[in-house]
Amino acid sequence: MPISQFTYSRLPPEAEVLRVEVREFIQQTLADYPPTLSAQSWMGFDAEFSKKLGAKGWVGMALPKAYGGAEAGPFARYVIIEELLAAGAPVSAHWIADRQSGPLINRFGTEAQKQHYLPAICRGESYFCIGMSEPNSGSDLASIKSNAVRDGDSWVLNGQKVWTTNAHHSHYMIALVRTGEKPASRHDGMSQFIVDLSLPGITIRPIRDLAGGEHFNEVFFDNVRVPADALIGAEGKGWDQVTAELAFERSGPERFLSCMALLKTLIDAVGKEPNAMQSREIGRLSAKLLTLRNMSLSVTAQLVAGEHPTWAASCVKDLGNVFEQELPEVAQLLLETEPRQEGGSEYARVLAYLTQMAPSFSLRGGTREILRGIIARGLGLR
Amino acid sequence: MRELFEATIERLFADIATSHYVLSCEGGEWPAELWAALEESGFALAGVAEDLGGAEATWADMYVLVRAAGRFSVPAPLGESLLANWLLSKAGLEGHAGPLSIAANSVLVIDDERISGIAHAVPWGRSVDAIVAIATTLAEGTPQLVLLQRSTAAQVTQSLNVAGEPRDDLSFSDALVLAQAALPVGLDVDVLAQGGAMLRAGQAAGALHALLDMTAGYARERQQFGKAIGSFQAIQQQLAVFAEQTAAAGIAAEAAFTESDNGLAALTIAAAKISTSEAASVAAGIAHSVHGAIGFTEEYPLHLLTRRLWAWRSEFGSASLWSQRLGQQICSGGSAGYWPLLTSHGQQPLNNSASTPL
Numbered sequence: 001m002p003i004s005q006f007t008y009s010r011l012p013p014e015a016e017v018l019r020v021e022v023r024e025f026i027q028q029t030l031a032d033y034p035p036t037l038s039a040q041s042w043m044g045f046d047a048e049f050s051k052k053l054g055a056k057g058w059v060g061m062a063l064p065k066a067y068g069g070a071e072a073g074p075f076a077r078y079v080i081i082e083e084l085l086a087a088g089a090p091v092s093a094h095w096i097a098d099r100q101s102g103p104l105i106n107r108f109g110t111e112a113q114k115q116h117y118l119p120a121i122c123r124g125e126s127y128f129c130i131g132m133s134e135p136n137s138g139s140d141l142a143s144i145k146s147n148a149v150r151d152g153d154s155w156v157l158n159g160q161k162v163w164t165t166n167a168h169h170s171h172y173m174i175a176l177v178r179t180g181e182k183p184a185s186r187h188d189g190m191s192q193f194i195v196d197l198s199l200p201g202i203t204i205r206p207i208r209d210l211a212g213g214e215h216f217n218e219v220f221f222d223n224v225r226v227p228a229d230a231l232i233g234a235e236g237k238g239w240d241q242v243t244a245e246l247a248f249e250r251s252g253p254e255r256f257l258s259c260m261a262l263l264k265t266l267i268d269a270v271g272k273e274p275n276a277m278q279s280r281e282i283g284r285l286s287a288k289l290l291t292l293r294n295m296s297l298s299v300t301a302q303l304v305a306g307e308h309p310t311w312a313a314s315c316v317k318d319l320g321n322v323f324e325q326e327l328p329e330v331a332q333l334l335l336e337t338e339p340r341q342e343g344g345s346e347y348a349r350v351l352a353y354l355t356q357m358a359p360s361f362s363l364r365g366g367t368r369e370i371l372r373g374i375i376a377r378g379l380g381l382r
Numbered sequence: 383m384r385e386l387f388e389a390t391i392e393r394l395f396a397d398i399a400t401s402h403y404v405l406s407c408e409g410g411e412w413p414a415e416l417w418a419a420l421e422e423s424g425f426a427l428a429g430v431a432e433d434l435g436g437a438e439a440t441w442a443d444m445y446v447l448v449r450a451a452g453r454f455s456v457p458a459p460l461g462e463s464l465l466a467n468w469l470l471s472k473a474g475l476e477g478h479a480g481p482l483s484i485a486a487n488s489v490l491v492i493d494d495e496r497i498s499g500i501a502h503a504v505p506w507g508r509s510v511d512a513i514v515a516i517a518t519t520l521a522e523g524t525p526q527l528v529l530l531q532r533s534t535a536a537q538v539t540q541s542l543n544v545a546g547e548p549r550d551d552l553s554f555s556d557a558l559v560l561a562q563a564a565l566p567v568g569l570d571v572d573v574l575a576q577g578g579a580m581l582r583a584g585q586a587a588g589a590l591h592a593l594l595d596m597t598a599g600y601a602r603e604r605q606q607f608g609k610a611i612g613s614f615q616a617i618q619q620q621l622a623v624f625a626e627q628t629a630a631a632g633i634a635a636e637a638a639f640t641e642s643d644n645g646l647a648a649l650t651i652a653a654a655k656i657s658t659s660e661a662a663s664v665a666a667g668i669a670h671s672v673h674g675a676i677g678f679t680e681e682y683p684l685h686l687l688t689r690r691l692w693a694w695r696s697e698f699g700s701a702s703l704w705s706q707r708l709g710q711q712i713c714s715g716g717s718a719g720y721w722p723l724l725t726s727h728g729q730q731p732l733n734n735s736a737s738t739p740l
């Protein structure tokens with residue numbers, strides 16, 4: 001039974017040492033950072049901040065020293081990112097590169113690719129986005145149509161990606177596209193490319209979200225010619241490579257800390273003498289948060305042990321998203337403070353913002369139904 | 383120690399604590415055969431210091447015993463005995479191999495060696511040899527750890543929980559105590575409620591795991607419309623939620639036991655009681671829904687687990703009570719103290735002044 005994968009493990013003391021350091025750093029660099037900004041969590045973009053983190057050695061820190069990393073273990077990275085997320089630090093610029101693209105390049109890249117991409121990632125200066133979804137391919141990712149065709153010593157890309165977070169700010173996209181003839185299995189015949197987004201033939205258009213923010217984009221490829229070494233990993237093995245990333249993508253603290261700014265402003269708005277309902281709900285939600293953190297740490301321990309905890313990671317993400325989405329729902333019942341886009345208290349503005357962001361939590365990175373399908377498969381039901 | 387504990391106790395329970403046996407003990411029948419086996423294997427003394435006759439196991443080790451007791455719906459005060467003996471040992475008193483229980487909710491006054499007052503909802507209060515409680519000294523009004531012999535109770539008022547497990551009130555009138563000691567340093571006057579909550583969280587974690595196994599197994603086998611009901615997406619999605627809750631309950635309970643190595647980790651225990659109680663509610667509902675009518679019968683063993691989950695989620699403080707205590711603590715520290723509180727290891731005492739007692 002896969003449930004046994006979840007065993008409690010405390011953070012090792014050497015990782016806890018970093019906590020003090022990163023707290024000090026946050027206090028110095030983000031003093032007076034307003035809750036309305038920290039509410040953006042890992043959607044908050046600040047190139048200068050990413051650079052400062054890079055200088056501290058806290059971006060790509062798990063990567064080899066030879067490429068600018070610190071060869072730190074996953075627990076050390078965990079402490080850094082959970083502290084940054086808890087503080088609502090603006091980590092969006094380097095977020096995908098740090099979490100996903102750096103490790104991917106390190107794992108599947110050639111020596112030349114590692115030398116080319118990783119040092120700038122570790123400096124917090126190179127930003128990546130993930131090009132998977134397309135207009136007709138969301139949950140059913142294997143149905144993508146964008147493709148790359150080999151032409152001499154380059155590849156020619158055509159097609160369209162959508163919902164690509166940060167494409168408009170990024171230097172590179174890791175794109176999943178079809179390569180080769182129609183394959184026997186629909187999971188075959190896909191490959192990943194590192195696409196330099198400054199190349200001719202690429203059009204990037206931000207899509208405004210329901211709150212007026214511009215975070216995701218549509219990206220068009222019109223006969224984009226990329227060099228042969230833009231291919232990352234093995235040709236035709238894109239699907240396997242993508243699924244290998246999922247445990248990293250789905251189990252981190254960003255899957256349950258998106259509403260941290262709301263929880264904190266709520267605690268202060270309620271004050272030191274909460275009524276019974278307020279203390280009960282704040283206590284209940286905090287208990288869930290503690291438990292989710294322990295689950296997430298347990299998945300990290302499995303990653304440290306070299307396992308592939310895709311099943312457990314799906315549990316963390318789904319339960320975490322349910323929790324994040326419950327927060328604005330509960331908060332609005334605890335105080336008679338109407339949410340405000342403009343004006344009102346800080347709490348009222350954070351509540352308004354996160355109420356609007358909440359639906360996205362269970363869409364990005366895989367929907368609730370898809371995750372639960374993966375979990376059911378682990379239970380032997382599919 | 384953990385692996386050995388788990389393997390041994392699971393074999394013992396599998397042999398004796400069958401569904402039939404568990405059901406036959408409901409209503410207050412003392413599980414003599416089961417307890418004799420437990421006593422022979424020395425499990426009840428696991429947490430006692432070596433020089434006081436025990437194995438000096440940590441709560442992290444004892445977690446697997448409590449969880450196994452939950453998985454097998456064990457109709458005996460094993461967890462209560464572990465906690466009682468651990469406390470006695472901490473206070474420098476000798477352990478007791480016979481069945482013990484605890485009184486987390488009591489009003490007891492001790493004058494020299496004589497005890498008077500009432501102990502409420504004592505698990506298996508009618509059958510155990512003795513109970514551990516905290517009394518107030520008549521002279522100074524300070525808390526005192528006491529061991530009370532069951533047979534000295536003036537009156538025993540019998541009561542059963544939803545699963546037919548005894549939860550009895552015992553009153554004492556000038557009864558001689560078996561042993562007493564000052565409350566060990568580092569332990570709260572609330573230690574029995576905290577410890578009890580930790581035990582029920584651990585048992586619930588075990589029961590939830592067994593319930594998930596049983597329900598997923600049933601969904602794979604039961605056929606309707608020409609296929610296994612587990613192949614319907616609606617059923618799959620419910621069982622996925624069930625699995626998530628079971629995973630959450632398990633890790634929350636394990637964290638509570640593991641962090642309780644010196645004292646009891648109040649905050650982590652509160653989180654465990656809240657997480658396991660919520661999981662109990664969600665899981666029992668899904669388990670019954672997926673089983674259909676067969677799960678509503680006495681013959682099918684589903685209810686052995688679900689009725690215990692319904693009982694245990696309320697015992698030693700409901701999710702509401704612990705949530706309120708935790709919430710109070712959090713609000714009094716304000717947002718600046720919030721994250722540091724969550725990332726410490728939960729040893730802080732919980733403020734319980736403003737909430738209702740157990």
Ligand SMILES: Cc1cc2nc3c(=O)[nH]c(=O)nc-3n(C[C@H](O)[C@H](O)[C@H](O)COP(=O)(O)OP(=O)(O)OC[C@H]3O[C@@H](n4cnc5c(N)ncnc54)[C@H](O)[C@@H]3O)c2cc1C
Nearest residue numbers: 130131132133138139163164165360363364365366367369
């Ligand atoms: C804020 C945000 C950021 C994003 N960033 C990126 C990014 O950077 N890169 C990227 O590639 N993508 C990104 N996405 C896209 C995201 O991955 C997709 O939204 C997601 O995979 C779902 O696809 P869809 O929106 O097309 O919905 P659909 O797949 O059309 O799903 C709609 C509904 O149908 C349900 N459904 C679909 N299939 C099934 C099934 N088999 N069984 C039961 N129910 C089903 C879904 O669960 C959902 O409820 C982002 C999305 C958001 C909201």
